[in-house]
Amino acid sequence: xxxxxxxxxxxxxxxxxxxxxxxxxxxxxxxxxxxxxxxxxxxxxxxxxxxxxxxxxxxxxxxxxxxxxxxxxxxxxxxxxxxxxxxxxxxxxxxxxxxxxxxxxxxxxxxxxx
Amino acid sequence: xxxxxxxxxxxxxxxxxxxxxxxxxxxxxxxxxxxxxxxxxxxxxxxxxxxxxxxxxxxxxxxxxxxxxxxxxxxxxxxxxxxxxxxxxxxxxxxxxxxxxxxxxxxxxxxxxxx
Numbered sequence: 001x002x003x004x005x006x007x008x009x010x011x012x013x014x015x016x017x018x019x020x021x022x023x024x025x026x027x028x029x030x031x032x033x034x035x036x037x038x039x040x041x042x043x044x045x046x047x048x049x050x051x052x053x054x055x056x057x058x059x060x061x062x063x064x065x066x067x068x069x070x071x072x073x074x075x076x077x078x079x080x081x082x083x084x085x086x087x088x089x090x091x092x093x094x095x096x097x098x099x100x101x102x103x104x105x106x107x108x109x110x111x112x113x114x
Numbered sequence: 115x116x117x118x119x120x121x122x123x124x125x126x127x128x129x130x131x132x133x134x135x136x137x138x139x140x141x142x143x144x145x146x147x148x149x150x151x152x153x154x155x156x157x158x159x160x161x162x163x164x165x166x167x168x169x170x171x172x173x174x175x176x177x178x179x180x181x182x183x184x185x186x187x188x189x190x191x192x193x194x195x196x197x198x199x200x201x202x203x204x205x206x207x208x209x210x211x212x213x214x215x216x217x218x219x220x221x222x223x224x225x226x227x228x229x
Contacts, residue, residue, distance in 0.1 A: 004157070042118075042204050042219030043158070056216060091157055101146055101165060101208065103217065105157035 004106035012112045018080035021109045025094030035091040082113045116141040116209045120220035127195045135190040137205030146208040147188040195227045
């Protein structure tokens, strides 16, 4: 079974530029999460999708961050404009609709804003 | 609100010795508890979970964890450490009464196993 796929793996941009991250969850997983992991910290949830509906986006900085999950499969997280403080690893995770409670994580995108 | 504390930034152990990585939690109800491991430049990998039942749960790569409700702890253990166990370990908690699937993670503990 293929795992969660994320791209790009690394991204370096200048501040005020836009950036987008893409995630393809495990097949059949209807729940998708975006996390941000700052250096030396655990992941923090940005947004959670149930199918194509964003059901928890309370921690998403909506002035500059946006996300979408068209057709309830792939998802894109966008930052516009990026700030120096956005430098972090952005992790995507997915989980199945029933049973197991754990989440399966992709390798992440390491963003550096200069 | 739910929270997780991992009191040690780093744990050092010699190969072949037992290891313990500590985790304490705070939730309003009965918790769902998880351990994840993160290798350099990799995403988090699931190790084990406690949902209900036996307080001692076994997971991947020979790891186990013991749920202690009175001490609100969920320490990760392994009888004999390997150099390849060196990685960053995260404890996470979910409050099932919250109605959401949100996991709250600790800040992580770096495990270093020396040959």
